[in-house]
Amino acid sequence: xxxxxxxxxxxxxxxxxxxxxxxxxxxxxxxxxxxxxxxxxxxxxxxxxxxxxxxxxxxxxxxxxxxxxxxxxxxxxxxxxxxxxxxxxxxxxxxxxxxxxxxxxxxxxxxxxxxxxxxxxxxxxxxxxxxxxxxxxxxxxxxxxxxxxxxxxxxxxxxxxxxxxxxxxxxxxxxxxxxxxxxxxxxxxxxxxxxxxxxxxxxxxxxxxxxxxxxxxxxxxxxxxxxxxxxxxxxxxxxxxxxxxxxxxxxxxxxxxxxxxx
Amino acid sequence: xxxxxxxxxxxxxxxxxxxxxxxxxxxxxxxxxxxxxxxxxxxxxxxxxxxxxxxxxxxxxxxxxxxxxxxxxxxxxxxxxxxxxxxxxxxxxxxxxxxxxxxxxxxxxxxxxxxxxxxxxxxxxxxxxxxxxxxxxxxxxxxxxxxxxxxxxxxxxxxxxxxxxxxxxxxxxxxxxxx
Amino acid sequence: xxxxxxxxxxxxxxxxxxxxxxxxxxxxxxxxxxxxxxxxxxxxxxxxxxxxxxxxxxxxxxxxxxxxxxxxxxxxxxxxxxxxxxxxxxxxxxxxxxxxxxxxxxxxxxxxxxxxxxxxxxxxxxxxxxxxxxxxxxxxxxxxxxxxxxxxxxxxxxxxxxxxxxxxxxxxxxxxxxxxxxxxxxxxxxxxxxxxxxxxxxxxxxxxxxxxxxxxxxxxxxxxxxxxxxxxxxxxxxxxxxxxxxxxx
Numbered sequence: 001x002x003x004x005x006x007x008x009x010x011x012x013x014x015x016x017x018x019x020x021x022x023x024x025x026x027x028x029x030x031x032x033x034x035x036x037x038x039x040x041x042x043x044x045x046x047x048x049x050x051x052x053x054x055x056x057x058x059x060x061x062x063x064x065x066x067x068x069x070x071x072x073x074x075x076x077x078x079x080x081x082x083x084x085x086x087x088x089x090x091x092x093x094x095x096x097x098x099x100x101x102x103x104x105x106x107x108x109x110x111x112x113x114x115x116x117x118x119x120x121x122x123x124x125x126x127x128x129x130x131x132x133x134x135x136x137x138x139x140x141x142x143x144x145x146x147x148x149x150x151x152x153x154x155x156x157x158x159x160x161x162x163x164x165x166x167x168x169x170x171x172x173x174x175x176x177x178x179x180x181x182x183x184x185x186x187x188x189x190x191x192x193x194x195x196x197x198x199x200x201x202x203x204x205x206x207x208x209x210x211x212x213x214x215x216x217x218x219x220x221x222x223x224x225x226x227x228x229x230x231x232x233x234x235x236x237x238x239x240x241x242x243x244x245x246x247x248x249x250x251x252x253x254x255x256x257x258x259x260x261x262x
Numbered sequence: 263x264x265x266x267x268x269x270x271x272x273x274x275x276x277x278x279x280x281x282x283x284x285x286x287x288x289x290x291x292x293x294x295x296x297x298x299x300x301x302x303x304x305x306x307x308x309x310x311x312x313x314x315x316x317x318x319x320x321x322x323x324x325x326x327x328x329x330x331x332x333x334x335x336x337x338x339x340x341x342x343x344x345x346x347x348x349x350x351x352x353x354x355x356x357x358x359x360x361x362x363x364x365x366x367x368x369x370x371x372x373x374x375x376x377x378x379x380x381x382x383x384x385x386x387x388x389x390x391x392x393x394x395x396x397x398x399x400x401x402x403x404x405x406x407x408x409x410x411x412x413x414x415x416x417x418x419x420x421x422x423x424x425x426x427x428x429x430x431x432x433x434x435x436x437x438x439x440x441x
Numbered sequence: 442x443x444x445x446x447x448x449x450x451x452x453x454x455x456x457x458x459x460x461x462x463x464x465x466x467x468x469x470x471x472x473x474x475x476x477x478x479x480x481x482x483x484x485x486x487x488x489x490x491x492x493x494x495x496x497x498x499x500x501x502x503x504x505x506x507x508x509x510x511x512x513x514x515x516x517x518x519x520x521x522x523x524x525x526x527x528x529x530x531x532x533x534x535x536x537x538x539x540x541x542x543x544x545x546x547x548x549x550x551x552x553x554x555x556x557x558x559x560x561x562x563x564x565x566x567x568x569x570x571x572x573x574x575x576x577x578x579x580x581x582x583x584x585x586x587x588x589x590x591x592x593x594x595x596x597x598x599x600x601x602x603x604x605x606x607x608x609x610x611x612x613x614x615x616x617x618x619x620x621x622x623x624x625x626x627x628x629x630x631x632x633x634x635x636x637x638x639x640x641x642x643x644x645x646x647x648x649x650x651x652x653x654x655x656x657x658x659x660x661x662x663x664x665x666x667x668x669x670x671x672x673x674x675x676x677x678x679x680x681x682x683x684x685x686x687x688x689x690x
Contacts, residue, residue, distance in 0.1 A: 043551065059272070059273040059277060060269070060272040060275075060276055129534055130530045131535070131537075133491070134534035134535075134536075136496060137496075137528040138548040138551070138597070139520045139551075140547065140552050141520070164277070168280055168283065170287070171283040189286065189287045
């Protein structure tokens with residue numbers, strides 16, 4: 001038996017079945033998580049704690065990422081874009097790139113690294129040390145106490161973080177343009193503000209809400225299904241991070257194509 | 263969750279930086295959102311790439327933005343809903359003209375103040391409009407007669423073209439051999 | 442037996458893949474009795490407890506709590522029937538993100554809707570019953586020794602004055618003196634609460650202290666059952682091997 005069975009067709013079929021089963025498990029987990037998040041009882045303390053750890057404590061890393069990305073983007077457009085006079089619309093390109101694509105995606109990827117992995121290791125360790133079983137025996141539903149607050153916090157925090165990313169990304173582009181290519185901040189901001197539409201920002205925020213949910217879901221799912229002690233928890237942590245990142249990029253493409261064809 | 267003081271302080275620092283930046287941006291971006299706006303409309307024969315959000319200028323200074331673009335189902339004219347800053351009072355006979363910053367630049371609406379005594383009221387319509395100039399249509403009219411027809415008839419048909427440039431062109435071409 | 446058993450496993454079967462763990466298990470514990478479930482490692486003792494707690498579903502059979510089958514209950518019904526149950530997990534299973542008092546008061550705060558101030562008072566009271574000082578209340582589980590964690594876990598199990606207590610290997614990983622103290626505490630609590638207790642253990646000293654009755658689980662069934670004082674005269678070879686500590690070969 002196993003993947004190296006003598007019949008390669010059977011092996012392919014088995015791998016496909018396993019893939020479908022995994023999608024089914026994640027889907028079921030997501031549906032239960034959503035229903036727990038949307039119906040009482042809620043645990044406000046847990047939700048607030050998750051907002052603090054997912055949202056607030058992610059601010060430094062997200063802020064730094066945004067600033068450097070905005071700054072690097074501005075430099076690249078200046079030096080690479082002069083082949084087609086793109087430097088005359090530098091603020092506009094930075095604004096568009098940050099709000100529509102880089103802000104939501106980079107903030108989400110940073111959170112996939114920081115938050116999805118932390119959720120997976122925490123829940124995985126709780127599973128391994130019977131804390132989740134203990135919670136059930138204490139008449140408390142772990143889905144409501146552990147999973148729902150994380151899904152809620154991740155889905156709401158990420159758009160807020162993305163808003164910060166948008167602002168700081170533009171600031172990065174502005175400051176680099178000011179010091180290195182002598183573009184006045186006033187002109188830079190005026191151009192950005194004239195050019196940006198509400199939809200540029202809103203589409204990014206809608207995307208990031210989806211990314212936030214993916215991060216919470218992958219963190220909780222992989223943590224909850226961790227098996228085999230410390231090693232299993234380690235594997236769950238990695239899987240949570242990698243699967244969140246891949247799903248974020250795939251969802252980014254899908255949502256962008258929906259928005260672009262709208 | 264026990265967060266360290268350093269993390270908390272860093273979080274507030276990032277928030278403060280973003281707030282500072284946002285205040286600065288809103289201050290710089292010409293139009294103050296607090297002063298309020300009023301809406302007027304204008305009909306154009308050709309919208310020429312004006313989208314909601316396009317800026318509206320007077321003498322090159324931004325005074326508002328296009329809030330909506332619709333079509334009048336009876337006259338087939340494009341109806342622009344213009345959102346103007348309350349600080350800018352314009353005479354009722356002002357002219358609205360669709361123009362662009364450059365060959366490929368962003369289209370916007372330029373308002374030229376008229377000389378009437380009374381001001382444009384909120385909800386009223388600007389009657390004097392000048393639609394977008396179809397740049398590629400003009401170029402097409404200029405090129406088409408010369409291709410595939412004899413030079414003589416091209417000069418005839420070019421004479422019928424409305425643009426002065428089109429009728430001037432054959433002369434310029436005729437001048438060339440003498441140079 | 443004329444009275445309904447407090448808890449009864451009837452015809453329980455459970456398999457994991459090809460491996461049969463429980464094979465028609467029948468076991469009942471009368472109200473107010475303390476039973477120790479003995480057995481070699483991997484014989485399904487933990488599975489038996491987890492089935493009773495609804496953490497697993499049996500392939501066949503019923504778990505009757507006060508005569509009501511809990512395996513077919515909805516999660517909400519089961520949570521309600523857990524109000525009268527306390528469980529001490531092998532490693533304590535304290536929530537390491539919460540201070541000790543919130544651990545002990547977890548059910549009160551999160552399931553019973555007791556206010557935090559009152560919950561804290563009752564938690565400190567429960568801590569004193571397991572001989573933990575009030576200062577321990579504000580410490581985190583990771584700052585406690587193994588024995589103290591077990592005591593805190595016991596406090597958490599008894600804080601709701603349960604009528605049924607489960608103990609999973611209560612003395613594993615403890616030195617003999619601490620283990621003895623924990624055994625005394627369990628015996629003391631079970632007696633004063635007048636509740637039914639089911640413990641799983643392979644520690645004979647522990648079993649003798651905390652249990653009135655003993656049952657030996659082997660190959661998915663109960664192979665021997667008797668009172669604690671009958672243990673030394675039992676003729677079942679596995680029981681003899683347990684008592685004398687000899688290998689089966």
